[in-house]
Amino acid sequence: MHFIPEALDEYVVAHTEDEPELLQQLTRETFQKILQPRMLSGHYQGRLLSMISKIINPKSILEIGTYTGYSALCLAEGLQEHGVLHTIDINEELVDFQRKYFDISPYGSQIHQHLGDATEIIPELDLTYDLVFIDADKPNYVNYFHLIVDRLNKGGILLSDNVLWSGKVIQQVKEDDLSTLALLEYNKLLKEDKRIETVLLPIRDGLTISRKL
Ligand SMILES: C[S@@+](CC[C@H](N)C(=O)[O-])C[C@H]1O[C@@H](n2cnc3c(N)ncnc32)[C@H](O)[C@@H]1O
16 A cells, blocks of 8 residues: 555655665565565565664564565664574464575574464563564554563664554444454554554554664
8 A cells, every 4th residue: 555646655665775686586486476475575664674673783683474584684684793583473384485585695594483373482482672573463463562562672673564554544443353453452552651652654554663661
């Protein structure tokens, strides 16, 4: 969904860093072989994730929702030399695809894949993070927040994707639309929780940046 006119969107992308060749290749293969290829972050948001990660220069990153590994590779670009990125996905069919691209990249040894339900894996990891990216099932966003907020280091950043949900957050919500209902609760929680400060950016499908106080 474009929140700004398409021509302006094209101008924005044209004046943003080019997409690295490896990520172009990953995108092509995702579209050829994997269901729901539109789930990957893509050129513009990927460069934004990379830029945010480089500004933070994190030692430890947690990603919830790996899919084919696009956003993990963008976030890894900002890691410290011995930093690590843990990424979780519930879909076992994606594991080999992700690993192939992680290993071609310069960050293969720094990226740790976890297969399973993130609500179960996050407590098992028992780590703290400088940067967390939530980009998985929307009904669990509130649960993910409660699981990670005390694991975010002071000054650490939480990025939350799809928070505008194609604009559904301001439309009449059907009572069985669990994802929209969950996002409404999540956006309210981020705004009100006193442990963080939050800015919702109307970028792509909505990306919220929250900073741990
Ligand atoms: C939008 S895609 C992630 C896209 C990826 N971050 C990117 O930008 O390339 C969401 C992913 O979340 C995963 N997922 C859904 N529910 C999950 C859960 N409970 N635990 C872990 N992963 C889950 C799906 O399998 C899917 O690959």
